[in-house]
Amino acid sequence: MIVQCDLCPKYCMIKPGESGDCRIRVNIDGKLSAVTYGFPSAAHVDPIEKKPLNHFLPGSSIFSIATVGCNLHCLNCQNWEISQQDPVDAVAFDMAPSEVVAQAKRTECVSVAYTYTDPSVYYEYALDSCIQVREAGLRNVLVTAGYLNESPLRELCKVVDAVTIDLKAMSDRFYREICGATLAPVLNYFVVCKSLGVHVEASNLLIPTLNDKDEEIEALCRWIKENLGCETPLHFLQFFPYHRMRHLPPTPASTLTKARQIAMAVGLDYVYIGNLMDAESSTTKCPTCRTVLIRRVGHQMLENKLVEGCCPDCKKKIYGVWK
């Protein structure tokens, strides 16, 4: 019997013995099964700034897990070796949700990230882990492309503390041609998370000639400002030639700097540049008095001057989760 997966906007119709577009939701004897449940292929302790998250428990370590599989197939994927891998060919750890909690505690992490591939497709594993992580007093972070239907997203948001969403472009055509997806569900993902009180940060990977035009960057920044608020942190990320996009050069530093200038001119308060060692663009400043609040180098926090989440000089409350 054919089954339909209603987890993501692809609504895959899956024949017996076959998988959905994500490779990991399989029709086994007429029943939809999550074959990577409890079997992450990657588990590491990362600095939280690597997610990227600059306004959520800065300077802390985060236990980060991922199973293979993804519902997007970005030609430029930097993690394609696990995101596009078939579970049959994969190597994984046996790590039930309770073990995720145990490992996070053992490695002295205060939060757990569901990252590297996309937690949308290993939804049941991420949800059950989030519930147990929350019960243990730790925090949950999703690092995602945001391609998930609203109903499962709302359920997940009940136990998620922060999310960093990769907004790949403000063009439906880009999503269709480069990622094999569509734009509208991703925008809705942002709005739903924000409306449910989840801490939201956005990232945008700038790929030379594909999504780096000034007008596109401005449109993306305006959408964030109008729909999520000017306090939403935005990270511009440098592209490197990977997977099926090795013919393009890395994003020039000048493009990233210009994108940051555009975002700040639009009125976003916190704009960062990732994958590039640059002190100025990784520093958090008070949007009111421009006092330096948090200094970083790479993924390492050097100094945090915030007092109870506020600027020590003008007392402005800074958007984020600080303890």
Next chain:
Amino acid sequence: MTRRQFIQIIASVGIVCAAGVRWLAAKTDVPYFLGALKARTFPGRVRPLDDDEIRKEGKWQG
């Protein structure tokens, strides 16, 4: 052809069509799932946890 024969033919065609539609509907009927079942086994290879590897920063983006 008598009127009775004509009605019989129409009725027969109707019954055959109705049966066909029902068969087609049953064939394409798709049950919906709100979630997936948890698979008991992993289709790939499972290896033991490596404490040193876990404590290292991941090589993956994100």
